[in-house]
Amino acid sequence: MASSKSNGKQNLTISLDRQTIQKAKVVAARRSTSFSGLLARQIELLVGEEEAYERAECQATALLDQGFHLGGVIRASRDELHER
Secondary structure (H helix, E strand, C coil), X not given: CCCCCCCCCCCCCCCCXXXXXXXXXXXXXXXCCCHHHHHHHHHHHHHHHHHHHHHHHHHHHHHHHXXXXXXXXXXXXXXXXXXX
């Protein structure tokens, strides 16, 4: 049997109220997984969503920094536009 160090996993202790634990056990059973597996999967999903959000934010910021050319052509000079 592989040790927890070789597969990169580590045990974690959390405290939940009994009612939540019972409900979570039912959910885990319906999904054919363990309580621990259910929690691990949900945390992995949460972390993945956060990482995806951060990547999207960086991409959006890069696009804004780069600017957008909408295809228009400026036909007048700045001075012509601002003359009175």
